[in-house]
Amino acid sequence: MKRSALPWLLSAALAVAGAALHAQPVSKIKIGLVSTLSGPNGALGEDIRDAFNLAISLNEGKLGGIPVEVVIGDDQFKPDVGKQLFERMVKRDKVDFMTGVVFSNIMLAGLPEAANEKVFYISPNAAPSPLAGKDCNPFFFVASWPNDAYHEMAGQYATNRGVKTAYLLAPNYQAGKDSLAGFKRFFKGKVVNEVYTKLGQLDYSAELAEIRAAKPEVMYAFLPGGMGVNFIKQFVAAGLNKDIRLLLPGFGADQDISRGVGEVMLGINDTAHWALDLNNAANKRFVAEFEKAYKRLPTVYAAQGYDTALILDAAIRSVKGSINDKDALRKALREVKFDSVRGAFRFNTNHYPIQNYYLREVKKDAQGRLVNLLASPQPIMANHGDAYVQDCAMR
Amino acid sequence: MTWILFLEQALNGLQFGLMLFLLASGLTLVFGVMDMINLAHGALYMVGAFLAAWLVQLTQSFLLGVLLAIPLTALFAMAMELTLLRTLYARDHMSQVLATFSLILIINEGVRMIWGTDMPLPMPSVLSGPVELLPGLYYPSYRLVIIAVGLVLAALLYLAVAHTRAGAWVRAGASNREMAMAMGVNIKALFTLVFGLGAALCAVAGALLGPLLAVQVGMGESILILAFVVIVIGGIGSIWGAFVGSLLVGFVDTFGRTLMPALLREVFPPQVAGAAGPAFASILVYLLMAVVLFVRPQGLFARR
Numbered sequence: 001m002k003r004s005a006l007p008w009l010l011s012a013a014l015a016v017a018g019a020a021l022h023a024q025p026v027s028k029i030k031i032g033l034v035s036t037l038s039g040p041n042g043a044l045g046e047d048i049r050d051a052f053n054l055a056i057s058l059n060e061g062k063l064g065g066i067p068v069e070v071v072i073g074d075d076q077f078k079p080d081v082g083k084q085l086f087e088r089m090v091k092r093d094k095v096d097f098m099t100g101v102v103f104s105n106i107m108l109a110g111l112p113e114a115a116n117e118k119v120f121y122i123s124p125n126a127a128p129s130p131l132a133g134k135d136c137n138p139f140f141f142v143a144s145w146p147n148d149a150y151h152e153m154a155g156q157y158a159t160n161r162g163v164k165t166a167y168l169l170a171p172n173y174q175a176g177k178d179s180l181a182g183f184k185r186f187f188k189g190k191v192v193n194e195v196y197t198k199l200g201q202l203d204y205s206a207e208l209a210e211i212r213a214a215k216p217e218v219m220y221a222f223l224p225g226g227m228g229v230n231f232i233k234q235f236v237a238a239g240l241n242k243d244i245r246l247l248l249p250g251f252g253a254d255q256d257i258s259r260g261v262g263e264v265m266l267g268i269n270d271t272a273h274w275a276l277d278l279n280n281a282a283n284k285r286f287v288a289e290f291e292k293a294y295k296r297l298p299t300v301y302a303a304q305g306y307d308t309a310l311i312l313d314a315a316i317r318s319v320k321g322s323i324n325d326k327d328a329l330r331k332a333l334r335e336v337k338f339d340s341v342r343g344a345f346r347f348n349t350n351h352y353p354i355q356n357y358y359l360r361e362v363k364k365d366a367q368g369r370l371v372n373l374l375a376s377p378q379p380i381m382a383n384h385g386d387a388y389v390q391d392c393a394m395r
Numbered sequence: 396m397t398w399i400l401f402l403e404q405a406l407n408g409l410q411f412g413l414m415l416f417l418l419a420s421g422l423t424l425v426f427g428v429m430d431m432i433n434l435a436h437g438a439l440y441m442v443g444a445f446l447a448a449w450l451v452q453l454t455q456s457f458l459l460g461v462l463l464a465i466p467l468t469a470l471f472a473m474a475m476e477l478t479l480l481r482t483l484y485a486r487d488h489m490s491q492v493l494a495t496f497s498l499i500l501i502i503n504e505g506v507r508m509i510w511g512t513d514m515p516l517p518m519p520s521v522l523s524g525p526v527e528l529l530p531g532l533y534y535p536s537y538r539l540v541i542i543a544v545g546l547v548l549a550a551l552l553y554l555a556v557a558h559t560r561a562g563a564w565v566r567a568g569a570s571n572r573e574m575a576m577a578m579g580v581n582i583k584a585l586f587t588l589v590f591g592l593g594a595a596l597c598a599v600a601g602a603l604l605g606p607l608l609a610v611q612v613g614m615g616e617s618i619l620i621l622a623f624v625v626i627v628i629g630g631i632g633s634i635w636g637a638f639v640g641s642l643l644v645g646f647v648d649t650f651g652r653t654l655m656p657a658l659l660r661e662v663f664p665p666q667v668a669g670a671a672g673p674a675f676a677s678i679l680v681y682l683l684m685a686v687v688l689f690v691r692p693q694g695l696f697a698r699r
């Protein structure tokens with residue numbers, strides 16, 4: 001009995017020692033942030049980066065009570081550059097977490113570099129459908145919204161309004177395909193045409209001519225950043241806004257787009273999980289502090305970047321800084337409780353959020369600025385997840 | 396496809412083609428007259444756009460800003476020719492490619508240091524709406540202005556090259572440089588002049604396209620590739636070739652982008668057609684170039 005118990009005891013002791021070693025709180029946390037920080041789409045990454053940094057500085061430079069260093073890289077809107085930055089930050093800089101990427105194609109290129117080295121990636125934006133379903137990843141968490149969600153809401157809203165015909169346009173990449181699939185999932189009218197353009201395309205003259213000829217009731221365009229600014233400007237310059245109603249996803253009509261496009265944005269509806277005037281204490285503080293620090297209003301990208309830092313803060317706090325025990329850390333992330341600027345938030349089993357989505361409208365504020373505010377405090381859908389969670393093996 | 400749609404797409408193709416022509420004409424002259432491969436031609440387009448954006452901001456006038464940007468870009472290019480590129484004429488093409496490629500990187504970073512990665516260049520508000528050309532055919536007025544400017548410049552360039560003495564020197568230089576020199580043409584001054592002219596045309600294209608696209612670092616590279624396609628199709632050194640080549644590329648790209656997905660939709664399910672259409676459309680231009688190279692390796696209107 002004694003003899004046979006000895007190895008057990010030994011290994012148990014070793015395991016405890018090992019766990020204790022793992023469970024040591026770290027004295028410093030390093031986070032790698034790769035994002036698109038230059039070019040026509042650079043404003044998106046800047047909002048994520050600035051809001052992420054804001055959350056840390058409001059926290060006195062700490063997350064979960066531990067000092068933080070953020071390493072920042074510009075992916076230049078190129079997947080290969082993004083992948084290299086991921087590799088360098090994970091292998092050379094030895095970061096503890098990765099985050100930051102705007103575009104799904106770049107994130108998908110970089111993610112394996114982090115996940116294969118057991119480094120958690122908390123996504124402040126890109127949330128492609130494969131990673132929600134069959135390719136779901138234990139090291140991947142989404143602090144934003146599933147790629148389809150805004151578009152599902154737009155489709156639902158169009159259905160609610162009794163829209164009969166819609167024309168869809170998106171860039172030809174994963175998020176573009178997800179977006180139009182999402183719109184069609186809840187749109188009961190007829191999709192006149194579904195067009196995919198080159199990612200990063202800036203001249204839409206040929207597409208606009210076709211839209212004019214097709215005469216849809218609603219034009220739904222998934223075009224982030226500079227692509228959206230150019231599309232809407234050209235849409236208006238072609239006079240299409242007189243007969244065709246433009247419906248956009250949240251990031252497509254946000255403050256950054258309105259600044260570029262101008263007055264014609266007034267009255268345009270969009271769908272999002274967050275708005276400047278969403279009524280909760282965390283959001284009021286965030287909007288005020290962001291404007292104070294950066295002299296501009298935050299966008300959904302900023303809200304997502306801010307929440308990403310808050311999620312890390314709460315999870316690191318709940319494991320008391322022992323971030324090297326990856327399983328405990330994952331458990332803490334899955335059950336994370338924090339005051340999100342969007343209100344109620346929880347992770348689904350596939351690490352994608354379950355949350356509310358709202359209809360918003362571009363209005364003018366007291367200072368005459370174009371701002372995107374809630375069209376109604378009632379969500380289009382409440383506690384909405386995604387359509388892929390049942391394909392994910394994580395439970 | 397209805398007539399209205401066809402006409403509108405034809406205008407779009409024309410507009411794109413004319414802007415390409417402004418770039419390609421300078422490129423083809425520099426290549427043809429000086430036998431010099433100038434990869435930094437796209438960088439001049441970018442410099443022109445940034446100068447225009449900056450000057451429009453300073454003068455608060457779109458017209459004035461653009462008009463000032465054109466000679467400034469030409470001066471910048473002529474200074475570049477006098478100090479740097481002149482030493483490269485005697486070298487082989489590989490050295491020229493390497494040197495002008497490094498110029499792209501230097502100019503890109505220089506612009507980034509002076510103005511940042513991008514600059515706003517708003518469209519003049521009088522031109523921001525559409526015009527009804529025919530009943531039911533609305534077209535953005537700004538694009539019409541671009542077409543008009545492009546046509547006028549193309550005509551002027553044709554007259555200058557075909558009917559003036561300086562134009563005769565350029566044509567002589569393009570067909571046989573040594574002989575032109577032997578006949579007493581001041582080739583050095585001619586080179587500087589041609590280079591400045593090419594840069595001025597670049598600046599026009601950059602300043603006019605700025606409000607439609609975006610004024611940003613790196614904007615020259617993607618369009619430079621198409622400009623090279625144009626001069627390969629048209630024949631090196633030929634203005635007429637650059638004109639025909641530009642319009643061909645403009646039309647093929649515009650119609651390809653809309654017709655290819657439509658054609659594929661007839662054969663394949665929408666999912667496949669939607670994904671394959673844009674991919675096919677983007678290679679059409681290069682397919683056209685390959686066919687031209689196969690049938691007429693010297694280009695459609697080659698001088699030599």
